[in-house]
Amino acid sequence: MNFDFTEEQLMIRDMVREFTENEVTPIDEELDKHGFSRELHKKMVQAGLMGIHFPEKYGGAEGDAIISAITVHELAKGSASIALFLDAHWLAADTILYHGSEEQKEKYLHKAAADSIFSFALTEPCAGSDAAGIKTTAKLEGDEWVLNGSKAWITNSGVADVCVVLAKTDPDAGAKGISAFIIEKGTPGFSVGKEENKMGMRGSNTCELILDNVRLPKSQLLGEVGSGFKIAMIALDGARISIGAIAAGLAEHAMKIARDYANQRVAFGKPIAKLYAIQEKFANMAVGIEATQLMTYSTAKLKAQGKRHTKEAAMTKIFGSEMCVKTCDEAIQTLGGYGYSKEYHVERFLRDAKLLQIGEGTSEILKILVGSTVLAEK
Ligand SMILES: Cc1cc2nc3c(=O)[nH]c(=O)nc-3n(C[C@H](O)[C@H](O)[C@H](O)COP(=O)(O)OP(=O)(O)OC[C@H]3O[C@@H](n4cnc5c(N)ncnc54)[C@H](O)[C@@H]3O)c2cc1C
Structure with a gap:
């Protein structure tokens, strides 16, 4: 994807990517079995992720909506659950960032950027x-x-x-x-x-x-x-960008596992990667992931510029969540019987992906929002 990230955005992307590879991906299966990890939360606090987009004066790293999307996107490549944890933390904390009194911001945003969970x-x-x-x-x-x-x-x-x-x-x-x-x-x-x-x-x-x-x-x-209600809807506009980012990250993880498998699995005397039916699946997966990333970052850019992004965030969530469910399903299909086994992880990804079509506004509700908005446009 070519989104012209700045040097600073690339630096944060690489930092979160490394954090995910070292701390998150290795325990994704364990998180699925045993639930939320306070130990991982502590590491996220130490890495400065919890308030990465808050102003420095409230303990944050002075990031913006693009930095938030990058952070959630990279985390989701290791664990969609952990990306969702951070999304929900911000969903709450951002209501205080945008609508809190100065006393409330002073009191709560420092906590949210440190070790308090919201x-x-x-x-x-x-x-x-x-x-x-x-x-x-x-x-x-x-x-x-x-x-x-x-x-x-x-x-x-x-x-x-x-x-x-x-x-x-x-x-x-x-x-x-x-x-x-x-x-x-x-x-x-x-x-x-x-x-x-x-x-x-x-x-x-x-x-x-x-x-x-x-x-x-x-x-x-x-x-x-x-x-x-207005406070909640504004917060959900932002959180739906995070859902796009989670969808893109989780789908990429599923596609990579399926790709490695397709290149080594032999059927009828050649790797299944040489079969058109399999190549077509990868074309669809790659197009969907690329499109979701572009929608996620272009909506994040609108938010970072202080522009209205209600319709764009809803479109990103509808498209991204449906793409992610489809991609995780196709990843399982690519692995055949092994896809149905817990050993190859993709069954977990499909279970995780399904939430993206429900939480923070179902696809049905968001289609009403987008459809009615488009019909009212001149
Ligand atoms: C894992 C998880 C985490 C969540 N986290 C949070 C959280 O942190 N905070 C929070 O507040 N909520 C949270 N939610 C709740 C979530 O936002 C709701 O589940 C979601 O908004 C749908 O509401 P509902 O479950 O009551 O379904 P309902 O509203 O009862 O909908 C049931 C079905 O009917 C459809 N439907 C309803 N109305 C219409 C309509 N007018 N037109 C067409 N179809 C319609 C829906 O799309 C859906 O398919 C979470 C949910 C899950 C599953």
Whole structure:
């Protein structure tokens, strides 16, 4: 891919690539078996990855959306789960970066760039795609907000120190009645429910959250009352770029394993790589990966330039996630029976890839967004 990365971007790409090769790829299978690794998180903190795009004054490395995409892209070449972990951490932390008061930025972004893990809680057992239909409430009682409800499918929630939670402050006002709150681990009434036994992305932690009369001082409100839905949608625009980056990285990993196999596996007296049916699969895989990378970085560039990127981020996620599922499936097919074995890893990649079509807006919902936007354009 020729994206004209700057010297600094290339330096970070090489650093994260080396980190992935040394620290992430070797334990991807273990993460799938045993779940999230605090030890790996510590190494990511030491490598300066957790707040790589935050301003220096908040403990970051002064990167931008292109640097974030590079980081997640390279990590996903070793483990999609770990890339998703970082994506979810940023999904939460970025709401504070973009909408927090100076006190909140000072207090929380240093933590997010260091060893505190963040999570973002919008989805509920009764409301995922229909995010404006959440039922968790936040009522002002004197000087405190009191939150009640539950959240489902929250990435990082079982290991997080800080959670950005969306709740209804005006249940009759639809999306305009939602506000965002910052809740710290250990706040009375705020607890972690059951951990999800997931199909894939098993190296990331996903749990339910319970809010039972959680009392928060007014200082924990993020942004204005009623601005929570907008805050969440802006955060998701950014996170969908990360999903494109994960899709490109994971698909490349699958294609490389399939390529090595196709070059050495002999059938009917020659390597299967010489068969047109196999070559066609690689043509499709390579085209899809290249296109996803270009969409990911061109959308990241829009974000880095402060330009609107809602439609582009949704298109990147739709295309990238569907390409990734198809590529991982074709990688399994290329390996035949061995593809179906855990020994060659590609079965895990397909399990991981499937999440990309669901989390942070399903393909169906994003097609409504893109289709209606395009139809309204002049
Ligand atoms: C591993 C994992 C991690 C996650 N992490 C987080 C997280 O960190 N934070 C968070 O808040 N959430 C998280 N989620 C939740 C995720 O964002 C939701 O699962 C997703 O938005 C879909 O919501 P749902 O599961 O309630 O499905 P539903 O909304 O019930 O949808 C079910 C099906 O109906 C379709 N559908 C729904 N409405 C329409 C419509 N109007 N038109 C066409 N089709 C429609 C959907 O596309 C889907 O196919 C995570 C989910 C998973 C699986």
